[in-house]
């Protein structure tokens with residue numbers, strides 16, 4: 459079972475206490491964007507076998523949204539951080555690098 463630590467209330471929440479919110483750090487496009495940009499924003503999602511950054515909501519707890527870095531193959535959690543953070547924190551990226559040398563995500567290594 460997936461267990462994530464809520465960065466707001468500090469609770470180690472089981473998957474049943476959480477609500478998945480899909481991919482984290484999406485760049486949003488709205489009015490004025492091209493059709494291709496808007497289509498990619500609406501429909502294109504990464505589906506990696508390995509390190510992934512996701513949005514989760516502590517639905518049966520404090521109710522707040524946060525981000526989680528985890529491995530989709532092993533369910534290993536590298537860390538969680540507040541949803542207002544615009545890119546994965548350096549300490550979590552360092553932790554991933556230590557465990558998955560050579561990993562990359564978008565332009566982050």
Ligand SMILES: [Zn+2]
Nearest residue numbers: 464467516520
């Ligand atoms: Zn919480």
